Each structure stands twice: as structure tokens, then as C-alpha cells.
Amino acid sequence: MNTVIMAVVVLGVIAAIFGLILAYASKVFAVEKDPREEAIAGCLPGANCGGCGYAGCGGYAAAVVKGEAPVNKCAAGGESVAAQIAEIMGVAAGDSVKMVAQVHCTGCGADKQKYTYIGVHDCLAAARLPGGGPLSCQYGCLGMGTCESVCPFDAIHVVDGVAKVDEDKCKACNQCVDICPRHIIALEPYKTKKHVTIPCSSKDKGPAVTKVCSNGCIGCSLCAKSCPKEAITMVDNLAHIDYDKCIGCGICAQKCPRKLITVDGKVPVVKPAAPKPAAPAGGVAAAAPAAAPKAETKE
């Protein structure tokens, strides 16, 4: 019996001593934690999906408190969480524009291959081969679905050799953007009215592009010249849209001789009146006759 009491007493005393030391240490080594950090972590989903780019929900909460991250970065939580965080931080949530990933390739050059690729069905592997993969266009989508395999929301799929994003499912988590060896996926603000996008990443000059793709951007800058808001700039023979300026008018899409620029995922039907003088001026004769019958049938 003595042994039992002894055991309990000894262990209890040792535990008490360590407890006191720890209690004291927690005072000495106390890290001043912002109470807001815990409050933010509390209203985050807690799934630690990493979609915000930080190490879990705790990391994101810490970054928000430090002012490094915007309050609306949590894609999984959506607007309600953004509003809660904004309330805690005392800032306006901002018009949290829905972002979606866009694949900047139409896949029209997918049938033009330099060689037959027989290997692991994975873009990362294929991109390591000489010439950056079997595709003739060195900027195009390899279409082996590495983005598809990393997407946690089942929002990107390879259709006819090119990755396509399902805008409704996309949560802008950046996973596909990060994994793509060609770096052709980027997040774009998705306006509910009209989303204009230029689905090409080719920095090659016009003739080189026409060799490997039927509608890649040739850098003619017609869109840039036609844009009423000067939202389009030409960088390395490729048109870029500044979405802060873009109003979604779609004039660029109508002017594009390559029928590349899309509005809400569709190449707009060219109105018969406007393009007739414009098309010859563009200097691409092939595009005009092709466009005209198409326009007539739709009208």
C-alpha cells in the first residue's frame, strides 16, 4: 500500500513541478498573438486546402492580420467568409471580383505535332523533352491533363486536346496555374456581363504562328488599335487585356482577323456592316470570306 501512495505522491510532485515550470515559461515566452488572428481563423472553413497560397487556414489568418493578404482570398469560403473577415479587420470587403482560371490556348494547333509522343501521359514529363514537348507550337497546351489531375474542384478538363475551364466550378485556387509547365493558365477577373479573353500565349511572330496554329495571335495589334478604352497592349507579339480598363464591348473580338478573341467563351458573330471595310484593311484576306458566310447564316 505504501508503494502505491509513494508512487502517486512522487509522480504528482514531479508533475506539479513541471507544471509550474511550464506555467512560468508560458508567461516568459508568451508570443503576443493578435486576437483578430484567432477570430479570423475561427470563421475560415478550416479545410486547410491551401487555395489562398498560404500554409493552411492559420497561415492565411496570420497573413491577413499582418496586412499581407487581402480579406477575400479564401476561395472555398467565398463571399460570406470574406465579409466576416472584413468585419473583423474593419475594412471593406471590396468588390471581390470572381476570378477564374483561363487557359490561354485554343488548341487549334493540337494536331500539328513535331513527333509522336509515346510516354507518360503527363504534361510535366512531356515538357521536359527536347523542344518542350511534341507540340509544334512551343506555347500551346500539351493537352495531357496535368491541370485536370491537380484541380480539387473538377473544374478543368481536357477537351479535344486542350484544357478548358468550367467557369462555374472554378474557385481560382491557382493549382492549375502553378502546375502548368507551359505557364499558359492565368487567373482573370470573370465579369458576369461579358468576359473578353485572348486565348493564346504565343510570343512568336506572325508567320511562325500561322505555321503551327490556325488561330493563334499573330501580333497584328488590330485589337489594340480598335479598343475604345486602350485596354489592350501588345507585349512580345501577343495581345494582353488590362481588365481594369476592359468594358467588355467585344469590338476587339470582332476585329480580330484570327477569330481568336472570345466574349463569354464565344467568338462573336461579326455584324455584316462593320467588318467589310475593316477586313481588307486588316490585310488578312482569308479571314474575310470565311467570316462573311458565317455571319449571314447566323443573322
Next chain:
Amino acid sequence: MELLTTLFSVSLGAILVNNFIFAQFLGICPFMGVSKKVDTALGMGVAVIFVMGVASAVCWPINNYILIPNKLVFMQTVTYILVIASLVQFVEMFLQKAVPTLYQALGVYLPLITTNCAVLGVVLQNTQNSYDFITSVVYGITGGIGFLIAIVLFASVRERLDVTMECPKAFEGFPIALITAGLLALAFMGFSGLKVV
């Protein structure tokens, strides 16, 4: 002189011959968990050295001045666990304050040192081999050094494994890591039989 020889042979044993990871298979959890990057592996190794050394130093007097005189040797394991758990809590608080980056890098594996059987193993072996105080501490520290060497070697291999694509799909990630660990353990078998005469 004799003490030095003992210490040397104990150190050699702890680092190479009876390496905690590769020969005794203790502490595999952090070994697999924190070995993705050499930097964090290094941090984990240093933390383990520290905890092992201090645990040996604290457990020795508790065992020799409290447990043995009171005939409470059967309480060893539970007392040691208590000591180690408190120590790890202490180290965690200290790191969070002093080296927040390392604290974040170690993440959940730092509290896991609490249940790291390598730490419990080192203090139990100290008692089993009835080492004196200095030998105990040296055994603890060198055991930690052995752990550090093992985890850093392993992390270096894994960093390479991650960038090579030639691994079959079924073996990606942990399976190939376990095989690698096995091969490293085989290599460490080469040290068995090493003795200081």
C-alpha cells in the same frame, strides 16, 4: 582516460553502429514526416538533439535520486514520458518565441517529439545500461546526432527523388521513401561490429 574511451565508444555506438533510426528503428514518425526538405530536417535534427540531451540530463537524477531510493523503478516509463512531454512543451514555447520560422517549419512534428520513441528510447537505454550522468548525457546528445545525420541524409535523397520522374506511379511518395530508408539502413549495417577496443 578511461572515461574518455567509454564516452567515445558510446558516441560511436549511438551515431553509427546503433543508430536510432537505421539500426533500432526508433523515431520513424518524424523521420518520415519532416524529411521532405533538408532545411526542416536539419531543424528537426537539432531539436531532437536538444530534447534527447536535456531529457537524459533530467531523467538521470530523477531515476537515481527519486525513483531508485523509493523503490519506484516500475514507474520509470510513465515518469520519463511526463518529463519528455513537459520538455517538448517547453522547447515548443521557446522556439515559437525565439525562432518562429523554425517553429512553423516543424509544424505538427514538434509536438510529436513528445511521443517520439527515440527520445523515450534513449532515456530507457540509459537506465538499462546503467550509464552514469555524463555518459547518459553524451549518449543522449550523440543519439540525437545520429538522428540528425540519418534524417539529413534521407532528406537529401528525397529532395532528389522528388525531381526525378522515373519513379513508377505506384511507388510515388511514401512507398519509394520507405524503400529508400530501407536501403539507407542496409548501408548503415556496414557499421555493425565497429568497436573501440
